[in-house]
Amino acid sequence: MQAACPPSPSADPAVLRFDGRRVLVVGGSSGIGNGVAQAFRAAGADVHVWGTRARAEDYRPDEGSDLSGLGFSQVDVGDAQAIAAWTPPFDTLDVLVLSQGIVEYGRAEFGDATFRRVVEVNLNSVMSCCMHFQPALKAAGGSVVVISSISGYKSSIGNPAYAASKAGAISLTRTLGAAMASDGIRVNGIAPGLVATKLTQATTQHPKRLASTLQRIPLKRVGTPQDIAGVALFLASPLAAYVAGHTIPVDGGLHA
Template sequence: MDDVIATFRPGLFDGQTVLVTGGSSGIGLAIAQGFARLGGSVIAVGSSATKLAANRADPPCAGIRFEQVDVRDPAAITAFARGLATLDVLVNAAGIARPEAEFEDDTWNEVLDVNLTSQMRFAMATRPLLAASQGSIINVASMLSYVTDALVPAYGASKTGVLGLTRHLAHAFGPEGIRVNAIAPGYHKTDMTRGLWTDPEPAEKIAARSALKRWGTVDDLVGTALFLASPAAGFITGVDLPVDGGFVVGGF
């Protein structure tokens, strides 16, 4: 991540408060660390008490405030937001996938609740604070917003919905000075994709479709988030930016 951070002005987010959902691991944690290294006062929320406790003791996470919030609980989100004095950036990175089980009604609803509805809940709960700061929202979508995976219909539907939500909120919140954009990760090495990148056959097949012939890392997403929250992106809103090494436009 050092090269990414060096691209930006030191202290770029000094005095700014950043909230990252799904911030206890994977993509969310990497983005939280990126904002913290550029001076942001970062709050990372997650559901696992074990992960949160481990992060609090981890030196690379120094300076990040970790809080447990159930993103499926509207009352908990509202109460948490009311406890914030200010907010400049909201990163909606909470997400789950339940391969094969997503055809079942309860699992379908759970995946959509975490991946899509929680983004709307956090956006609405923090809207007054973001309007006051003229801040921005960054929603995490997916390459499955554009292509399919037959094993995860709820995940694909939820991440496609993130694109629609991003565009609609950009116009709903725009008059208040709030920008809303989305990042669409491709195949990145996270716990969620571990079964693929640790298996040589699918790992090589996925890398081959990428224009850059490799898997992404969570660090590959950090610079995009920092850019979208920065003054350099001050007239960018309502867009979705694929960060997938060219996977979606490739072919096997």
């Protein structure tokens, strides 16, 4: 006998509202994470973000940061004990967005210590956060959105740690999507292409590199944090109620 199916949500824009929902964006103090955090806030959610600086006031708008209306905590995700020690200001969590990430240029990632630090932040902390917040997510029937990168699908000659960690994050998203589904938690991901943030200035502020990259992007433009935020809202909404374990490339067609 076929199992009864829940009613499908309509395409009503109200489905993308998050009024009364609690959202935590790790890495939400700047860049893609900040754009995602502000999109959820605009959709009515109560949003808290993690960053690396001591206070919210230490972030500036000219750096791509807008912490207005957001709760803030300083947490070093490269320290598993710091993640485990953080006490959330909520009992249940509707959406966990994991947007933490670092990259080191100049072949620094070929050094053992740097390689390990990048993997610790970009991959290991994703697992630590998912496990730490699993009870709160289960209580809410929540969802997780892991921000990885299209670098996880290809080689990245100068950044072995970044590419390997993002490939690992994509695989982890797939595995946790299956493992946490029994708790009513949906885990999915987004793999951004070139998005204009502090992390990508080595390309976006280098005319020759930027021109070369734009030639390979079918949509012929650099992405924005808002491009990523729209997909994050979708994945956390009832419109994606039957999506689990998948990572969606959001790259202007580059990976296609």
